[in-house]
Amino acid sequence: MAVQPEALARHRLSRMALNRMGLWLFLLSETFFFAALISSRYYLQGLARPETLNQALGLGITMVLLLSSLSAYRAETCIAHGDRKGFQQNLLATIALGLLFVVGVAMEWREAFVHFPPNTGFGSIFFTMTGIHAFHVLSGLLVLTLVYMLGRRGHFSAGSSWGVEGAVKYWHFVDVAWVFIYPTLYLVT
Amino acid sequence: MQNGRLRSALARGRWVLVALVALTVVEYAVALVMKSGNLPWMIIMNLVDAVLILYYFMHIAQLWRKEE
Amino acid sequence: MAFAPLLRGIGFGAVGFLLGSGLGAIVRVTMGLDPWSAEALVVVGYIFGLVGWLLGVGVWGTWAREWFGLAARRGEAQGWRRYLRFSTDHKVIGVQYLVTFLVVMLLGGVLAVLMRAELMAPGKTIMTLNTYNNAMSLHGILMVAVAVAAIIGGLGNFLVPLLIGAEDVAFPRLNALSFWVIPPVAVLLLLTPLMGGFDSGWTAYPPLSVINAQGQTLYLLAFITFGFSSILGGLNFIATVIAMRAPGMTWSRLPIFVWSIFAASLISLTATQFVAFALLSVLLDRVAGTSFYDATQGGNALLYEHLFWFYSHPAVYIMILPAFGVALEVLAHFSRKPLFAYKWVVGAFMAVVGLSFLVWAHHLFTSGMSDFLHLPFMVTTELISIPTGIVFLSSLGTIWLGRLWLTTPMLFALGFLFNFLIGGITGIFLADVPTDLHLQDTYFVVAHFHYTIVGGEVFALLAGVYYWFPKLTGRMYSERLGKLHFWWVLLAYNVTFIPMFWAGLHGMNRRVADYSPELGGINLFISIAAFVLAASFLLMLVNLARAWVRGPAAGANPWKARTLEWQTSSPPPAENFPAEPQVVGAPYDYGVPGSRHAVVAAKGASEGEEKRDGDAAPRNQED
Incomplete structure (x- = not known):
């Protein structure tokens, strides 16, 4: 007889707490990746910052992402209190805001190709950093979409919402990463 | 009762967002005003941002709080 | 099917x-x-x-x-078929890792034999210079992969849940995932010759690694994938050790091998991300047109060396910490004495983890980085000799006045101590800036790191493989052949690598297919010794393969050891223990009156029928 994963729940930590710990460890690991990116920026470019950055767009997409964190928080809070409708609406809003952020990054890239293409020092950093972050946003959107589909089919409830919690935590982490990336690319001098 | 708890939790989320937006605006303003050497200020403000999200949005305290 | x-x-x-x-x-x-x-x-x-x-x-x-809201398919295959599928059983995964990496080690060994054949005489002998560079690079990365994953992935997966009294790791499916990304890594690396190979050495420094043959791209993809596996594996071990320990298994009762895996996992969880980014940036320079390492466009090749070694120096502790764990485990059981200074060893492991993040730039002493960095990195590097020294003293204290039982695993653990001492002492000359400036990139470095990784880690790996082989397979190998293997390896190993120190001091550069003629004699000697060394592994292969197929049954506890993995049948059943073990004492208190480590009740048994551990005749399936 094989040991099935859920059979492990009888240990002192609940499956939920174990999942949480696993996710936090993964996020800790990811932090080191972003730390490598950010330190590379300072190693190669010091505090130099091109004047051709589109500051309005940078501030705009930052606000969009912060707002999406709020709606993600609301979605998680709603399902934890049994409010399915609020959960679905807020999750949809989060996905929409995430897509808006991706569109913003795409607009940013169009301009960046002209002002500091990838084969320049700042361009290398800029495209890699925003690209890797956008990859995280896209994977987060994928997970949120799966959660949304499952939610529509009646999955998740007040007592059983790890899928929502995990997806939302990851989404917040992507936001935290941007909170550091944004000034590193746009503001620091 | 259940509804009241939900409402207060949602209100808390709104206040956190207000703080985050305000901090970001301050960061932007600092970058406009300080043309050099703003890195330490940025780091401090980013850390506050991160702590707000980690604590209020990601419930990091769940890791060491006793399970309900 | x-x-x-x-x-x-x-x-x-x-x-x-x-x-x-x-x-x-x-x-x-x-x-x-x-x-x-x-x-x-x-x-x-x-x-x-x-x-x-x-x-x-x-x-x-x-x-x-x-x-997608569908029900997952369940059910395990039986027998050898389990090893060919996405099994979530940590014991199956452990064997999968172990067999895979023993094969990879033999492949890397074949490459080493080819390299030594080329080096038998100065000038071109059996291969072109470029082929030599490719073979050397492939040998390097294959063996680094073995060193990183064989003990942790193989022995760690099989044994950590058993040692802590759990029935599996915290995330069994993630565990299976971290193994099944390994085959693509091996395939990619073995395919590199089809795309021109890669001649950058395993370190892949740009600018060479940005402009050389396309095989380099396969190397980069393979290494990044391998890093992914390593991160997930580390995550799983940390969560497992924190959350899955049996009742009573407090942190101060953890077997030392579990501590060593835990410490190494802390490094692989975090530092690996740095090498992932380093390799990714080279990949982007190659295929996406960025210029991280193009100095004419604002790039800087030194960035790579910093990022790379920020992982790859801690990585040597990913390799050696579990080796310490295996060696101390074996030494304590076969000295029949409590592990000496257990708490100091745990502290030393954690100190190594902390310090390992602060020493990377000692690989850059001759790179042209700023001079003011030399002193701090020299000091931090030498500080690491304090915790490693504590581990060494603990092993000496453990065997001190013990009743040594000189089985094959014990011999390998003692061999580990001997070799690692040489590896550690020669490391001091490389940590010291004035001597390192002369020794950098010579065979002195080659000999030093082979002493720590082969003489150290691989000896510990072999100690572990022989020690736990009865538990893994339920069969006993031939002690006679095992001991013969040990003496053969120990002598051939030292005869091969000691002269390399001399060759390095006399100007033999590493990573070259050709050298000045006056070094011909010593190189011929080293090559012949290396062939003898390589042959010794065939003996182990024969011994273990024969034992696995038709060796005598080993019984549950052939070594009469006290730790939990020996208190269940060999090989253990899918659920590991008939009932959840209760841990009541320290793992190594041999000879301490009235002490016991754990109580493993038989399924449904009353209090009186519980299985006892320790030196008293162990009950197992046979009796």
């Missing part, structure tokens, strides 16, 4: 590869580029192919179906 999961994985992988490379070509056309670029298409194709392979081999059936 035993091979169905593998075939499905290969099929899905192939479809994914075609899909990805087609998508890559379309993107290139829309960007106004020539659609055909072998490297770019291989990269995109590989990413999709990897996903396809994983889904096909088992992720879809046992896991991903749940993401």
